[in-house]
Amino acid sequence: MPSAWDGVAFCLVAGTLALVVYGARKMSAPLESVTAASISLSPAALPEYALRTTLRMFAALAASLLFTFTYATAAAKSRRAEVVLIPILDVLQSVPVLGFLSFTVVGFLALFPGSVAGAECAAIFAIFTAQAWNMAFSFYQSLRTIPEDLDEATRSFRLSAWQRFWRLEVPFAMPALIWNMMMSMSGSWFFIVASEAISVGNTTITLPGIGAYVALAIEQRNLGAVGYAIVAMLVVIIAYDQLLFRPLVAWAQKFRFEQTVGQAAPGVWLLRVLNRARLVQFALVPVQMGIEKVAHAPMSLRSWRPGRSGAGPLWLGRLWNFVWWGGWGAVALFGAHALYTELHGHIDVTEVLIAFKLGSMTLARVIVLVALASLVWVPIGVWIGLRPALAMRMQLIAQILAAFPANLFFPVAVVAILQFGLNPNIWLSPLMVLGTQWYILFNVIAGASAFPNDLRDVASNLRVRGWQWWYRVMLPGVFPYFVTGGLTASGGSWNASIVAELVVWGSTRLEANGLGSYIAKATLAGDYPRIILGVMVMSAFVTVFNRLVWRPLHAYAERRLRMI
Structure with missing residues (x-):
């Protein structure tokens, strides 16, 4: 009954x-109905705006999950694919949301002429670009650090690749992936204004949502409306935390890797x-x-490897390698030719040098902010992650703090800088940390939450305490997760520079010298050659930094710090 x-x-x-x-x-x-004039600052309009924004964010989250399960799996399973896909992911992570909007909004509008569906797709895609990359990196890191005994067990049971994926790899990666899903949702709030109040050159579209509401409130310097938007955002975060993420975190506790009785969820x-x-x-x-x-299902998805018995002749494998690398080479040549055609006659060597100089300024800010965020949030993340009950209580607070868009702090930043005569090049930088610290915190919490209880018990029985406990036990345990958080934090900082280095509050405009403000000004002016140049330089900085710093750290974590 x-x-x-x-x-x-x-x-x-x-x-x-x-x-x-x-x-x-x-x-x-x-499409004519989505203009700036259609947005109302009345609090009564906020429930519908909140609904529209939430649906866009969850549509982007679904697309991000699909992307994660396919793209990250291909990169983790195939060495040939990894060589190409991971650098591409580095580049995609570095491209700012405004950069994606600049080149995709016209295409989406052409797919749905006269309908708001095209603008909705453009906004969802922009939110997707703020969510997908850290989820993909997290899943990739988890697949590369699966304990060898679990891997051998699946082979002993002769599970197919499909069964192994769903019965071992996805469950093992689930705790970290759920925390990164929460970070993705919170991180997408950071760019919700740019996603819903789209302004690229002569193209201006304002979709009903909290982001468009905030953009209008900032333009009119309406502090009351900003307060209403904050309340609406808090209500939405509390709702999806209670209805989705809190149950998911509790459910994921059963996937923790340990050989003793785990803590009750x-x-x-x-x-x-x-x-x-x-x-x-x-x-x-x-x-x-x-x-x-x-x-x-006993589906066979075994990867084909040339040269093995029954895998086909060796010449066929060499032909496949030629086709694979030749195809990617052709794509690279086509892209280089398209960029040359677009930039030739508009950009000279002096402009390129200016862009690299501004990029070095933003890079310095990114390095300092990531270092400071690591010093602050790694200990806090470990402290929270080792206490499941506390983690359940703190996850809502962390999501709320991570979700605050930098735009909402513009009034405070502008008033403080003007009142005390501060240097914008220094004091606008703290706005970038809003897009940096949370990636580190969420991943470290995930790593500490997944740390096996039996290893903690061994350390306790051996009386390992103090700095030795951090150095020998906990830091090695959470280091792979920290690398993922640090890598995505770097990309988040570069993206945050677009918003943080050029601050507008009503008619007041403050600017910090950097590549972020360079791209933001080019986007507002619809200067596509300089948008392309800025995005290319930003991608170059991020890719080189990842290759020199984060990739070696990731390889070290995979080689020396995986559970065996």
Whole structure:
């Protein structure tokens, strides 16, 4: 018989579906309806704006998960693919959201002429670019550090590649991936203004949402409206934390790698409701059976390797290598020719040198901020991650802090800098840390949460304490996760420089010298050659820095610090 819990579960499910359907219908409105004049600063408009923004963020999150499971898996499984895909991911991570918008918004609008669906796709894609990269890096790192005994167990049971993926690799990576999903959602708030208030040259589109609301409030210097936007954002974060991420974190506790009895997962009210709702349990049975059949199907996806017995003749493998590298070489040559055609006659050597000089200024800020964030948040992340109950309480606070867009701090920054006569080149830099520190914190929490209890017990029995405990036990345990967080933090800082180095509050404009302000000014002016140059220089800085610093650290963590 149905119980009261079924009524609660039905209201939650039905209400969620109704909101999704309502928001989806709004995405097919005429394009003429999405202008700056259509945005109202009335608090009564915020519930609908919050719904529209949330749907865009979750659509981007779904696309990011699909990208993660395919792209990161290909990079981790194939050495040939890794050589190409990881550098591409470095470049994609370094391209700012404004850079993606500059070149994609026109294409999306052409796909849906006269409809707001094209602008919605452009906004979702922009949010996707703020979410996907750190999730992909996290999943890639997890696949490369799977303990050897678990890997040998799956081979002993003769699991197919498909079964191994769903029964070992995804569960092992799930705790870190969920924390990075939370970081992705919070990080996308950082660029929600640019995603919903799209202004590229003569193209101006304002989609109803919290981001567009904040953009209008900043333009009109309306502090009251900024406060309403903060409240709406807090309500949305609390809602999806309670309904999605808190249950996911509790559920992921069963995937921790340890050989002793683990700690009990903290209770979550939503899981209790769903477990006690009889109709929900009955309805989920066929869904669970379907998922089990798909995930555990004996599909053979073994990678083909030339030169092995039964794998085909060696000449065929060499032909495949020629086709693979020749194809990528052709793509590189085509891209180089397209860039030369676009930049020739518009950009000279002096402009290139200026861009590299500004890039070195932004690089200095990024290095300092990542170092400071590491010193502050690694100990805090370890302290939180080792206490599951505390981690459950702190995850909401961390998401709220990570979600605050830098735009909301513009009034404070502008007033303080003007009031005390401060140097914008120095004091606008703290705005960049908003896009830096949280990647480190979330990944370190994930690493500490996944640290096996049996290793902690061994350290305790051997009386390993103080600095030796950090140096011998905990820092090696969380180091692979820190590398992922540091790598994505660097990319987050470069992206944050677009917002932080050029601050506008009403008619007041403050600028710090750097590549971020260079790209921001070029985007506002619709100067595509300088946008391309700025993005190229930023990609070059990020790629070289990753190759010289983060890649060697990642290789060291994979070689020396994996669980065996």
